[in-house]
């Protein structure tokens with residue numbers, strides 16, 4: 323994506339590209355409605371891209387967590403995956419970066435709502451959930467969790483640049499980047515700033531219903547257009563296993579075959595499914611360490627399989 327020449331839609335035939343030194347000055351620019359903007363705008367790639375590359379040099383796997391729709395459990399799955407990865411090997415360092423600027427959930431999901439981040443000479447220090455698990459979110463910077471963030475694209479872009487380039491993670495094995503639903507400003511900013519930082523790929527979270535899968539298809543298309551490697555799809559809330567009789571029910575029925583069938587059709591890896599467990603929702607709502615509270619949940623068994631598939635995909639890179 324970074325190598326493509328950026329040209330506005332209404333550009334003349336021989337437009338040199340908005341980032342070219344010739345932008346606004348070439349003979350083809352005469353009469354172009356963008357001429358003045360092009361000749362005065364700063365040229366070349368955003369210097370933030372190099373800063374992000376340097377900062378994330380010591381992070382082995384950088385993974386974007388995406389979802390087409392809101393509420394499918396992307397933040398919960400990010401939190402569960404990070405805890406599972408951290409618990410699977412105490413030598414591995416794992417971190418979560420929450421770039422859902424307008425709806426940051428990670429402080430609650432990770433059970434660290436009242437914490438604050440500190441700034442030092444080497445950047446922002448993330449909040450530590452465990453010795454080998456840290457998290458950074460705009461939620462830590464708000465005066466109150468009820469404060470609304472009403473920002474336009476450029477301000478969100480600046481915040482994401484800061485998050486990606488100024489957090490002092492130390493040496494990390496996994497950085498999971500929790501994004502807002504859809505394909506919005508935050509995604510474009512993240513993809514741009516990570517364009518030279520060797521992004522490992524994306525995990526897409528969905529629920530089984532067609533209404534959610536429709537939006538996942540768009541997410542897959544976004545990844546393909548922006549050349550992001552798709553590590554795989556996780557289907558969340560696939561079934562509900564009754565804790566009394568162990569009977570399985572499909573609360574969100576997969577009328578079109580669910581995520582696994584969609585993955586086969588679109589030739590995308592399927593990482594596995596997670597059941598719906600009310601204990602998970604309760605624990606996250608109460609901002610508790612959900613791993614402690616769901617030690618007997620089928621979610622943990624299912625999570626093991628997903629972590630195994632995800633780490634295998636990362637190792638392929």
Ligand SMILES: Nc1ncnc2c1ncn2[C@@H]1O[C@H](COP(=O)(O)OP(=O)(O)OP(=O)(O)O)[C@@H](O)[C@H]1O
Pocket residue numbers: 389391392393394395396397398399422425427501502503558559596597598599600601602603604606607621
């Ligand atoms: N497997 C699960 N079992 C039970 N509850 C779940 C499960 N996954 C997520 N939830 C619950 O579903 C709700 C939505 O989850 P979450 O906030 O993670 O979704 P999201 O996709 O990140 O939403 P958004 O992107 O809109 O912020 C939360 O209350 C969460 O606790």
